[in-house]
Amino acid sequence: MNIIKGEKITKSFSGLVALKNVDFELNKGEILGLIGPNGSGKTTLINVITGFYKPTSGKILYKNHDISGLSPHKISRLGIARTFQIVKPFMELTVLENVATAALFGKNIHIPKSKTRENAKSAVEAVGLYDKSSYKPGSLSIAELKKLEIAKAIALSPELLFLDESMAGLNLKETQTTMDLILKVREQRDLSIFFVEHVMKVVMGISDRVIVLHHGEKIADGKPNDIVNDENVIKAYLGKRYKRQKNA
């Protein structure tokens, strides 16, 4: 059963086509990876789904309800959360305050305030930032900021989580712990995850399924192993680089 489904999503900016008839489907509990070269429309697709852009045409169905063109805050309240590629922490608030703010909104918008505190704490714990609860984002490392971004997203109690390049800029070890974190969070919170990534190992390692965008069009959709061997994908994106990675 799918939790979200996109039908022929097209987005153009004053004539420039950024997405062209993109179909996708994400099943409940699944981790779907989205890859593609720079400028292929990955972030644009997330922005369209989460309401930051209105699709030029096409439909987005969330639990079989049409959400295309809804504003971001309405989409968030339905149980869809996202992180941003360029992290957006609240600089003047502490880590816990950042997450506690999130815990008041999203799907929790109607829960009494006193009951949201626990949720905030458990989200901070889940990403391993409990020791830094009272720090301000200014004193966190990049890896920690990415974790804070994830903590804020899961504090919204979403059912569907979009992760926009949560590993970008992390070293190997940090990438590994973040990957484990994502798997753990999915387990604990019964999440469906859609994530955009550049680091190939991550995508192949934890995705149940992968879709590939190139010049705004979907060129492949399937199991990670099939994607790696897909002619089109190799030509368009992976090229020599991935072969090198594979041999190494």
Next chain:
Amino acid sequence: MFELQIIINGLLLGGLYALMAIGMSLIWGVTNVVNLAHGALIMLGAYTTFWLFKLLHLDPFVSLAASFAVLFVFGFLIQKYIINFVIRAKMFITLLLTFGLDILITNVAQTAWTSNFRQTSPSYASDGLSLGIITVPYVRLAAFTISIALVFALYLFLKKTKTGQAIRAVSQDIDAARLMGINVANTFAITFGIGAGLAGVAGSMIGVLIPITPHMGEILTLKSFVIALIGGLGTIFGPLVGGLFLGLVETFGSFHLGAKYADVIVFGILVATLIIKPTGILGKNNE
């Protein structure tokens, strides 16, 4: 033929407006500071020319050079030793700082020169060129011509001179400019000096046309912003178009609705422009 006369008046005023605003646009585009003290600088230019005329009987159009020099130095020092300290702070802080400078300059001017209305009034102030049904006042014609000439001079300066190229480089990318060996702080100060100098020259000529008071700058800051906005940032000829447009609209509006509503018209244009296109009519799409 009232309408024709209005168009002439509007265009002549518009040229002067363009000069008034181009300094603000330049500073904004290069340093990303919206200088809320811009009107105060115009006011200082007006007083410079007024006093030179009153005390030394210097012709106002001759003293333009002095006005430019005085304001250039003043602007350079303000940027280098005051605004530079907050240039990378939040935008609000730079706005606050320049607003503080505006109040400081205005209050000092009021204490020094009182709030009395003054005007630079050379003997030829009311003479004009009669062309049948319409009249072109000499001072307005001169102000227009000088303004347009200075806008072109600025264009050539930015395009052809080394300093001009440094200014353009800094406005594109500070870090890259630094790698090229450009002293960013000094370039900002020179930019601010030029912007202030042009404001001063505009003020000198405005002082021949309308009364001078320490508070005359408030509305002129707003008008300069509207013109810079209509023209869009990062262009030299944008403010020219914006200035002519505002001059025409204001002249037409005052004629048909009454002069009392001139400021309301300016504000209406401001809001309308921002709603239609927040980056300005001719502007590039960069924040």
Next chain:
Amino acid sequence: MNKILKYAFLAVTAALVATVPLYSGAFITRFLIGVILYAIMAEGWNVIAGYTGYPSFGNVVFFGLGAYITALCMINFHTPFILSLVFSSIAGALFAIIIGIPILRLKGHYFAIVTLGIGETMMAITFNVPFTGTGAGLSLPLAINPNLFYYISLIVLVIFIVFLKFILSGRLGYGMIAVREDEDAAKMMGIDTVAVKIKAFAISGFFTAIAGGIYAYWSTFIDPPTVYDPVISIKMIIMTVFGGAGTLLGPVAGAFIIMFLSDFLSTHFTILHTFFFGGLIVMTAIFLPKGLMDVLSQKGIGWKYFIENIRKHRV
């Protein structure tokens, strides 16, 4: 024990503040009314700018509007003072909503300069429409007991602070801060940022307009240049920034300190007073951009704090 002492101290202070007119002269009462009115306005600016991150440079419009509504009600309809204040406050909030819908979409320089323009425009309109007395201004009836203004403005300020504290502990308050910190992140959290901004602006307009209404009756005469003076906007801004924008009591502290200094200089060093507001704004922007409350919250503060501010922000 310490707690009891603390509460006793607070109670005594509160009693002393509440009864100022009974034991002090008219001069001090008058000074304090000015302080309290500015504290209300500064706190109003704090709501939209300090907490929500939209620095309005034209909040004086709400003050002017409130002053005119109260004056017109009392002169034309002989409305009781308190009821006139209610009308003023409602008008202030409504006006904030009406202008807020288009202008709160603007950011940064654009928002600042449009708000600056609104003040100038309202002044021009008030000059030109007939029922406002145009440039000649309006004269209000004389109040019987001048101490009335002290009590009323103090009550309004206290209500405002309690109300704001309540707001800040709820979703609206968190929403405001989220909007200030990052509007896109706030949206994605499910915060209706448009509604949050408009509500904050309406609260700001509501209380600032009451201050205007009180001022009108207190001063008994208003005209456009007085009540739409852009310097009033700047005073609320500098009081808030100096005291600490985005803190509950910073604006009150800022209003008191700045009014005291301003009064002191204008009576004893007239010439220095010329430089006072402009100089204070410049110094605050350079050395104290986070305000007094931030300085007080730092431990072992020294020159470094101020130098660091400059080092961080220059090129």
